[in-house]
Amino acid sequence: MAIPTRRYRGVSAEQRHHERRERLLDAGLDLLGTEGWARTTVTAVCARARLTERYFYQSFPSREHLLVAVFDRIAGEAAEVVLAAVAGAPYDARARARAAIAAYVELVTDDPRKGRITLLEALGCEALETRRRQTLHTFAQLVAVQARSFYGPAVASRRDVELTAHFLVGGLAELLIAWLQGGLEISRDQLVDHCAALFVAAAQIPGG
Structure with a gap:
């Protein structure tokens, strides 16, 4: 128009x-x-x-274009807070992983609407589910880039880093869904600490 x-x-x-x-x-x-x-x-x-x-x-x-635009605005905000958290954290693998995860979890829990939209509502709407998959891929690429930048030559092959990054990002999303729906009786700090430990441990897995 x-x-x-x-x-x-x-x-x-x-x-x-x-x-x-x-x-x-x-x-x-x-x-x-x-x-x-x-x-x-x-x-x-x-x-x-x-x-x-x-x-x-x-x-x-259309309505679907609005829904996706709302999702994209939250995803953009998430990328900003995560990157800022990593940049401001000590140069330590666990500290950086924890800062990034804490920033994202804080975003989607301090404003529950954002968590519901990006993690729960996206599962029931085709347009949002498509964008959710695309966004998970984008965040996995972001994690892979950060891992290669931090670990340098010591990191596994590009393929293995990307496989691990997709696994971690997808797993984090599913874990947050279960937690937000009340399926996990743990505090936010416990959730963040556990996920940070998993991210760091995954970096030690040898490539195939």
Whole structure:
């Protein structure tokens, strides 16, 4: 849908479009993270954002595009906090692993909506599940890059590093799902410590 280009009360059309898009994303985050994907309809999102459907379709071709955009915004935030945590941690394998995992777990538990969207709601919606798989792959690549950078020539082959990274990232996601659903009676710190130990131990596994 075409977007008007004239200024209104000193605000450009691009700025107004950006602000409306952010309001729609905020509404999508709130609905998807509390009501679930099935109830996050275009009508409900527009009502929550206090915008008409005309403005919705100026920003998103469909409901699924909004859902994925909400997911992507959380994933981008997760990548930022994880990388910042690693950069600020001591140059020690366990310290860096713990900092990265703690940053992610904190993100998805301090705002439960983000955990529900990226870990739980993604399992029931095809568009979100597809994006979830793509994002897990991206984070596995990130872990592999960090491992090769930290361990240098001592690390296993590129293939083995990537296999291990996919295993660890996928396992962490499933562990968090079980924990968020109440299936594991452990504290957040215990969960983070255990996962950090697994990440460090995995680096010692010889390649095949």
